[in-house]
Amino acid sequence: MSHAPNAVPNHVAIILDGNGRWAKKRGLERHEGHRAGALNLRDIALTAADCGVNVLSVFAFSTENWQRPKEEVDRLMALPAELDEVLWDKLEAAQISIRFSGRRDRLKPDTRDLMAELEAKTFTHTRMVLNVCLDYGSKDERLHATKSIAQAALDKKLSLETLDITTLSSALYTQGLPDVDFLIRTSGEQRLSNFLLFQSAYAELYFTRVLWPDFKPKRFKRALKVYQKRTRKFGGVKG
Ligand code: IPE
Ligand code: IPE
Ligand code: MG
Numbered sequence: 001m002s003h004a005p006n007a008v009p010n011h012v013a014i015i016l017d018g019n020g021r022w023a024k025k026r027g028l029e030r031h032e033g034h035r036a037g038a039l040n041l042r043d044i045a046l047t048a049a050d051c052g053v054n055v056l057s058v059f060a061f062s063t064e065n066w067q068r069p070k071e072e073v074d075r076l077m078a079l080p081a082e083l084d085e086v087l088w089d090k091l092e093a094a095q096i097s098i099r100f101s102g103r104r105d106r107l108k109p110d111t112r113d114l115m116a117e118l119e120a121k122t123f124t125h126t127r128m129v130l131n132v133c134l135d136y137g138s139k140d141e142r143l144h145a146t147k148s149i150a151q152a153a154l155d156k157k158l159s160l161e162t163l164d165i166t167t168l169s170s171a172l173y174t175q176g177l178p179d180v181d182f183l184i185r186t187s188g189e190q191r192l193s194n195f196l197l198f199q200s201a202y203a204e205l206y207f208t209r210v211l212w213p214d215f216k217p218k219r220f221k222r223a224l225k226v227y228q229k230r231t232r233k234f235g236g237v238k239g
Contacts, residue, residue: 007228008051008052008053008224008228009053009181009182009204009224009227010053010054010055010178010181011053011054011055011056011057011177011178011179011180011181011182011199012048012053012055012056012057012180012181012182012183012184012224013056013057013058013059013180013182013183013184013195013196013199013200013203014044014056014057014058014059014183014184014185014186015059015183015184015185015186015189015192015193015195016037016040016041016058016059016060016186016212016215017185017186017187017189017211017212018033018186018187018188018210018211018212018213018214019033019034019036019037019211019212019213020033021033021187021211022036022037022211022212022213022214023036025211030072030075031072031075031076033213034075034076034079035079035082035083036213037212037213038079038083038087039083039086039087039213040212040213040215040216041058041060041087042086042087042090042091043216043217044056044215044217044220045058045091045094045096045128045130046090046091046094046096047217047220047221048128048220049094049095049096049127049128051220051221051224053128054128054129054178055128055129055131055177055178056128056129056130056131057101057131057132057133057174057177057180057196057199058130058131058132058133059133059136059193059195060132060133060134060136061076061077061102061133061134061135061136062133062135062136062137062193062194062195063102063103063135063136063137063139063140063194064137064193064194066106066135077107077108077111080111080114080115081110081111081114084114088118091122091130092118092121092122092125094127095125095126095127096122096125096127096128096129096130097122097123097124097125097126097127097128097129097130098118098119098122098129098130098132099119099129099130099131099132100115100118100119100131100132100133100134101131101132101133101134101136101141101173101174102133102134102135102136102137102140102141102173103135103136103140103144104135106135107134107135115134129177131174131177133173133195133196136173136195137194138194138195138196138197138198139194141172141173141174141198142172142198144171144173145168145171145172146171148171149163149167149168149171169198172198172199174196174199177199179199179200179201179202179203180196180199180200180203181203181204181227182203182204182206182223182224182227183195183196183200183203183204183205183206184206184207184208184220184223185205185206185207185208186208186209186210186211186212186215187209187210187211187212188207188208188209189207190207202232202234204227204230204232206223206226206227208223
Protein backbone atom coordinates (compact mmCIF):
# COMPACT_ATOMS: atom_id res chain seq x y z
CA MET A 1 0.00 0.00 0.00
CA SER A 2 1.38 3.42 -0.87
CA HIS A 3 -0.07 6.72 -1.91
CA ALA A 4 0.04 8.13 -5.40
CA PRO A 5 2.87 10.60 -6.05
CA ASN A 6 1.75 14.20 -5.55
CA ALA A 7 -1.25 13.05 -3.56
CA VAL A 8 -2.67 15.55 -1.14
CA PRO A 9 -2.85 14.02 2.36
CA ASN A 10 -6.41 13.06 3.17
CA HIS A 11 -6.05 13.83 6.87
CA VAL A 12 -3.59 16.45 8.16
CA ALA A 13 -3.10 16.91 11.91
CA ILE A 14 -1.36 19.90 13.45
CA ILE A 15 0.08 20.39 16.92
CA LEU A 16 -0.11 24.16 16.83
CA ASP A 17 2.62 25.04 19.25
CA GLY A 18 4.61 28.19 20.03
CA ASN A 19 1.93 30.80 20.73
CA GLY A 20 3.49 31.69 24.08
CA ARG A 21 6.99 32.12 22.64
CA TRP A 22 5.59 34.14 19.75
CA ALA A 23 3.99 36.57 22.21
CA LYS A 24 7.07 36.73 24.44
CA LYS A 25 9.28 37.62 21.47
CA ARG A 26 7.04 40.62 20.86
CA GLY A 27 6.76 41.67 24.48
CA LEU A 28 3.08 40.65 24.49
CA GLU A 29 1.07 38.61 26.98
CA ARG A 30 0.67 34.87 26.29
CA HIS A 31 -3.05 35.22 25.59
CA GLU A 32 -2.25 37.57 22.74
CA GLY A 33 -0.22 34.75 21.22
CA HIS A 34 -3.21 32.43 21.57
CA ARG A 35 -5.42 34.95 19.83
CA ALA A 36 -2.94 35.32 16.95
CA GLY A 37 -2.75 31.52 16.84
CA ALA A 38 -6.51 31.16 16.57
CA LEU A 39 -6.63 33.65 13.70
CA ASN A 40 -3.86 31.74 11.97
CA LEU A 41 -5.88 28.57 12.41
CA ARG A 42 -8.65 30.16 10.37
CA ASP A 43 -6.23 31.00 7.53
CA ILE A 44 -4.64 27.55 7.55
CA ALA A 45 -8.02 25.81 7.62
CA LEU A 46 -9.14 27.80 4.57
CA THR A 47 -5.85 27.00 2.80
CA ALA A 48 -6.08 23.31 3.65
CA ALA A 49 -9.59 23.19 2.20
CA ASP A 50 -8.35 24.96 -0.96
CA CYS A 51 -5.55 22.42 -1.29
CA GLY A 52 -8.01 19.52 -1.19
CA VAL A 53 -7.34 18.24 2.32
CA ASN A 54 -10.44 16.40 3.55
CA VAL A 55 -9.83 16.42 7.29
CA LEU A 56 -7.76 18.86 9.32
CA SER A 57 -7.30 18.01 13.00
CA VAL A 58 -5.81 20.62 15.29
CA PHE A 59 -4.65 20.37 18.88
CA ALA A 60 -6.26 23.34 20.61
CA PHE A 61 -6.10 22.32 24.28
CA SER A 62 -4.67 19.15 25.82
CA THR A 63 -5.81 17.25 28.90
CA GLU A 64 -2.50 18.39 30.41
CA ASN A 65 -3.01 22.08 29.60
CA TRP A 66 -5.27 22.44 32.69
CA GLN A 67 -2.01 22.59 34.65
CA ARG A 68 -1.32 26.08 33.28
CA PRO A 69 -2.03 29.17 35.37
CA LYS A 70 -5.76 29.72 35.83
CA GLU A 71 -5.67 33.05 34.04
CA GLU A 72 -4.19 31.50 30.90
CA VAL A 73 -6.68 28.61 30.98
CA ASP A 74 -9.58 31.04 31.40
CA ARG A 75 -8.36 33.15 28.50
CA LEU A 76 -7.96 30.10 26.28
CA MET A 77 -11.43 28.84 27.16
CA ALA A 78 -12.92 32.25 26.40
CA LEU A 79 -11.41 32.30 22.89
CA PRO A 80 -14.02 30.15 21.09
CA ALA A 81 -16.81 32.55 22.09
CA GLU A 82 -14.70 35.67 21.50
CA LEU A 83 -13.86 34.63 17.97
CA ASP A 84 -17.36 33.92 16.74
CA GLU A 85 -17.34 36.28 13.78
CA VAL A 86 -13.69 36.27 12.79
CA LEU A 87 -13.19 32.55 13.09
CA TRP A 88 -16.32 30.40 13.04
CA ASP A 89 -18.35 32.56 10.64
CA LYS A 90 -15.53 32.48 8.09
CA LEU A 91 -15.16 28.72 8.35
CA GLU A 92 -18.88 28.21 8.12
CA ALA A 93 -19.07 30.42 5.05
CA ALA A 94 -16.35 28.31 3.45
CA GLN A 95 -18.55 25.19 3.82
CA ILE A 96 -16.22 23.68 6.40
CA SER A 97 -17.76 21.25 8.83
CA ILE A 98 -16.60 21.77 12.41
CA ARG A 99 -16.41 19.06 15.02
CA PHE A 100 -14.76 18.75 18.39
CA SER A 101 -12.89 15.80 19.85
CA GLY A 102 -12.16 15.39 23.53
CA ARG A 103 -13.80 15.51 26.92
CA ARG A 104 -16.70 17.87 27.38
CA ASP A 105 -17.47 17.35 31.06
CA ARG A 106 -14.81 19.78 32.30
CA LEU A 107 -15.81 22.64 29.99
CA LYS A 108 -18.08 25.52 30.94
CA PRO A 109 -21.72 25.02 29.83
CA ASP A 110 -21.47 28.08 27.53
CA THR A 111 -18.45 26.63 25.74
CA ARG A 112 -20.16 23.25 25.43
CA ASP A 113 -23.28 24.89 23.99
CA LEU A 114 -21.27 26.87 21.44
CA MET A 115 -19.47 23.71 20.36
CA ALA A 116 -22.71 21.77 19.94
CA GLU A 117 -24.23 24.67 18.01
CA LEU A 118 -21.24 24.89 15.63
CA GLU A 119 -21.31 21.15 15.05
CA ALA A 120 -25.03 21.13 14.34
CA LYS A 121 -24.85 24.21 12.09
CA THR A 122 -22.03 22.89 9.92
CA PHE A 123 -22.86 19.18 9.99
CA THR A 124 -23.86 19.05 6.32
CA HIS A 125 -20.85 20.98 5.01
CA THR A 126 -18.78 18.76 2.79
CA ARG A 127 -15.74 20.81 1.77
CA MET A 128 -13.54 19.77 4.69
CA VAL A 129 -13.88 18.61 8.28
CA LEU A 130 -12.08 20.76 10.83
CA ASN A 131 -11.63 18.55 13.87
CA VAL A 132 -10.77 20.75 16.85
CA CYS A 133 -9.22 18.68 19.64
CA LEU A 134 -10.16 20.43 22.88
CA ASP A 135 -9.52 18.92 26.31
CA TYR A 136 -8.15 16.08 24.25
CA GLY A 137 -5.50 13.55 25.21
CA SER A 138 -4.84 10.17 23.60
CA LYS A 139 -4.51 8.38 26.93
CA ASP A 140 -7.81 9.80 28.18
CA GLU A 141 -9.41 8.88 24.85
CA ARG A 142 -8.16 5.30 25.16
CA LEU A 143 -9.48 5.01 28.70
CA HIS A 144 -12.86 6.38 27.64
CA ALA A 145 -12.99 3.94 24.70
CA THR A 146 -11.94 0.99 26.88
CA LYS A 147 -14.65 1.77 29.42
CA SER A 148 -17.36 2.04 26.77
CA ILE A 149 -16.27 -1.22 25.14
CA ALA A 150 -16.12 -3.01 28.50
CA GLN A 151 -19.59 -1.70 29.37
CA ALA A 152 -20.97 -2.86 26.01
CA ALA A 153 -19.45 -6.30 26.63
CA LEU A 154 -20.94 -6.46 30.14
CA ASP A 155 -24.31 -5.46 28.70
CA LYS A 156 -23.89 -8.25 26.12
CA LYS A 157 -24.14 -5.71 23.27
CA LEU A 158 -20.70 -6.66 22.05
CA SER A 159 -18.84 -9.95 22.04
CA LEU A 160 -15.11 -9.95 22.63
CA GLU A 161 -14.66 -12.46 19.79
CA THR A 162 -15.90 -9.93 17.25
CA LEU A 163 -14.09 -6.90 18.74
CA ASP A 164 -11.77 -5.58 16.05
CA ILE A 165 -9.80 -2.45 15.11
CA THR A 166 -12.83 -0.90 13.42
CA THR A 167 -14.91 -1.24 16.59
CA LEU A 168 -12.05 0.14 18.66
CA SER A 169 -11.63 3.10 16.26
CA SER A 170 -15.30 3.92 16.49
CA ALA A 171 -15.08 4.10 20.28
CA LEU A 172 -12.54 6.93 19.99
CA TYR A 173 -13.50 10.62 20.03
CA THR A 174 -12.43 10.77 16.37
CA GLN A 175 -15.05 8.19 15.40
CA GLY A 176 -15.69 8.17 11.66
CA LEU A 177 -12.53 10.07 10.73
CA PRO A 178 -9.77 8.41 8.69
CA ASP A 179 -6.26 7.82 10.07
CA VAL A 180 -3.83 10.75 10.02
CA ASP A 181 -1.59 10.89 6.94
CA PHE A 182 0.52 13.90 7.79
CA LEU A 183 1.28 15.30 11.23
CA ILE A 184 2.83 18.75 11.57
CA ARG A 185 4.25 20.25 14.77
CA THR A 186 5.38 23.85 14.87
CA SER A 187 7.79 25.62 17.26
CA GLY A 188 10.69 23.17 17.15
CA GLU A 189 9.49 20.65 19.74
CA GLN A 190 9.84 17.10 18.49
CA ARG A 191 7.29 15.14 20.49
CA LEU A 192 3.66 14.13 20.18
CA SER A 193 2.44 15.37 23.58
CA ASN A 194 -0.41 12.81 23.79
CA PHE A 195 -1.99 13.81 20.45
CA LEU A 196 -3.79 11.29 18.21
CA LEU A 197 -1.36 8.48 19.04
CA PHE A 198 -3.58 5.67 17.72
CA GLN A 199 -4.74 7.61 14.66
CA SER A 200 -1.19 8.62 13.69
CA ALA A 201 0.23 5.09 13.74
CA TYR A 202 1.51 5.49 10.16
CA ALA A 203 1.46 9.27 9.78
CA GLU A 204 4.38 11.04 8.15
CA LEU A 205 5.85 13.47 10.68
CA TYR A 206 6.93 17.05 9.95
CA PHE A 207 8.62 19.29 12.51
CA THR A 208 9.32 22.95 11.88
CA ARG A 209 10.91 25.57 14.14
CA VAL A 210 8.44 28.20 12.95
CA LEU A 211 6.11 29.34 15.76
CA TRP A 212 2.43 28.64 15.10
CA PRO A 213 1.22 32.24 14.53
CA ASP A 214 4.01 32.61 11.92
CA PHE A 215 3.15 29.36 10.14
CA LYS A 216 1.42 31.03 7.22
CA PRO A 217 -0.40 29.43 4.26
CA LYS A 218 2.79 29.52 2.16
CA ARG A 219 4.59 27.41 4.76
CA PHE A 220 1.68 25.01 4.99
CA LYS A 221 1.77 24.50 1.23
CA ARG A 222 5.53 23.95 1.39
CA ALA A 223 4.98 21.27 4.03
CA LEU A 224 2.45 19.52 1.78
CA LYS A 225 5.13 19.40 -0.94
CA VAL A 226 7.50 17.69 1.49
CA TYR A 227 4.79 15.12 2.24
CA GLN A 228 4.41 14.44 -1.46
CA LYS A 229 8.06 13.43 -1.67
CA ARG A 230 7.80 10.88 1.14
CA THR A 231 7.58 7.17 0.44
CA ARG A 232 4.98 5.47 2.60
CA LYS A 233 5.42 1.77 3.13
CA PHE A 234 3.00 0.76 5.89
CA GLY A 235 5.26 -2.10 6.84
CA GLY A 236 5.50 -3.40 3.28
CA VAL A 237 8.25 -3.23 0.68
CA LYS A 238 8.52 -0.45 -1.84
CA GLY A 239 10.81 0.17 -4.81
C1 IPE B 1 0.28 26.23 21.88
O1 IPE B 1 1.11 27.26 22.27
C2 IPE B 1 -1.14 26.46 22.25
C3 IPE B 1 -1.62 25.69 23.40
C4 IPE B 1 -0.96 24.75 24.02
C5 IPE B 1 -2.92 26.01 23.92
P1 IPE B 1 1.83 27.28 23.68
O2 IPE B 1 1.01 28.07 24.63
O3 IPE B 1 2.19 25.91 24.12
O4 IPE B 1 3.15 28.09 23.33
P2 IPE B 1 4.58 27.88 23.93
O5 IPE B 1 4.94 26.44 23.73
O6 IPE B 1 4.51 28.24 25.37
O7 IPE B 1 5.46 28.81 23.14
C1 IPE C 1 0.62 20.56 23.00
O1 IPE C 1 1.40 21.66 23.25
C2 IPE C 1 -0.82 20.90 23.21
C3 IPE C 1 -1.39 21.83 22.23
C4 IPE C 1 -0.79 22.31 21.18
C5 IPE C 1 -2.75 22.21 22.49
P1 IPE C 1 2.08 21.90 24.68
O2 IPE C 1 2.86 23.15 24.55
O3 IPE C 1 1.07 21.83 25.74
O4 IPE C 1 3.03 20.60 24.80
P2 IPE C 1 4.35 20.35 25.64
O5 IPE C 1 4.00 20.60 27.07
O6 IPE C 1 5.38 21.31 25.15
O7 IPE C 1 4.71 18.94 25.34
MG1 MG D 1 3.80 24.74 23.91
